[in-house]
Amino acid sequence: MTLAKQFGYAIKLFGRIFALKAVQLVTIGLALAIVSPLVFFYFVRPKPATHINYGVNFSQKYATELGLDWKKSYTQILDDLKPKYARLVVYWDISEPQISNYNYSDIIWQLDEAKKRDVKVILTMGRKVLRYPECHEPNWWKQSTDNQFKEDALLKYIETTTNQLKSYANIFMWQVENEPMYPFGDCQKQTKETVEKEVAVVKSLDARPIMIQDSGEGGFWRPDYLLGDYLGISMYRRTWYKFFYFNYPLAHWTYKVKAVLTGVPVEKIIVTELQGEPWGPVINSKLTEEEKQKSMSKQQFLETISYAQKSGFNNIYFWGAEWWLWEKEVNNNPFYWETAKAVIQN
Structure with missing residues (x-):
């Protein structure tokens, strides 16, 4: 049989096989399996936001741990970086060091300073809030073994805090707990039912x-x-995990696609913690220069900002402003401060 005849025979055989209904269905199924994700991605892919509201996080505890004067640091962040948005935190162990003995002077001062500068605030409160060890409960609460007493005390604290601070018009959003269902930090387990009760109290x-x-x-x-x-x-x-650094293998579009797949409206999502500092085995002020470069070099900082800008979200809050200030004033390295300043004020 000549090559031409062999080829013609193969074409006829292929035609007969493809004429079978089962084969057609399988072929169509494979085509859909290949094309559907591409079509899905085309419609949900993120487009860089035309306008991004940048904010900063601030923790008086973290600033103090870095060796900074936390009040001076806070006003420097507000006056030099000039953010229009800030995420602040009410620490329970500071605000209620003894049961029913409340002291909100620190957060009131922060809110007053933000108000003077027309800075809008997301205010975080609860057991689990910003910065390690994540949970910042007062000792009298942690030492109790009565779960009902502990829940009642938490809800009373949420009620008192809301009543004490709700007069501040520059608070535009409350945050109740921080990653309450996510197992990270030195924390006693939180339950969905208790968080629901906390939210109900605020509402x-x-x-x-x-x-x-x-x-x-x-x-x-x-x-x-x-x-x-x-x-x-x-x-x-890039983060430190017990004994090694871990790079998240996620493209910038992952978050938008995840929002669609989980049924969370993109317009209801705020990037509250954009990594802007190293994450190493010890506090950042104790890291060597070599160690800092492993998780937040200058190039990584620029790439992370670009990554966030391409993710498609309109509200992005930097994590690490206290460290930028430490780098500038203690380590004579103003790069992170000045770069973030240019982005925030753009």
Whole structure:
């Protein structure tokens, strides 16, 4: 048989095989399996936001741990970086060091300073809030073994805090707990039922929206989002995990696609923690220059900002402003401060 005849025979055989209904169905199924993800991605792919509202996080505890004067650091951040948005935190162990003995002077001062500069605030409160060890409960609460007493005390604290601070018009959103369902930090386990009660207390006292935070990388998102009105997420690129550094293998479009797949409206998501500092085995002020470069070199800082800008979210809060100030004033390295300043004020 000549080569031409062999080829013609093969074509006829292929035609007969493809004429079989089962083969047609399989072929169509494979084509859909290949094309459908591409079509899905085409419609949900993120486009860089035309306008981004940049904010900063601030923790008086972290500034103090870095060896800075936390009040001076806070006003320097507000006056030099000039953010229009800030995420602040009410630490329970500072605000209620003894049971029913409340002292809100530190957060009142922060809110007053923000108000003077017309800075809008997301205010975080609860057991689990910003900065390691994540949970910042007072000792009298941690030492109790009565779970009902502990829940009642927590809800009373949430009620008192809301009533004490709700007069500040520059608070535009409450955050109840920080990654309450995500297993990170030195914390006693939190339950969904207790967080629901905390949210209910705030809603009964004030009409402003409530945000619940989840891990942008490891969280399930929708369960936390359903607890409140908005979802806060982290955006980390390289972190330290016990004995090694871990690079998250996530493209910038991952977060938008995850929002669609989990049924969380993109417009209801705030990037509350954009990694802007190293994450190493010890506090950043103790890291060597070589160690800092492993998780937040100058190039990584620029790449992380670009990554976030391409993710498609309109509200992005930097994590690490206290460290930028430490680098500038203690380590004579103004790069991170000046770069962030240019981005925030653009």
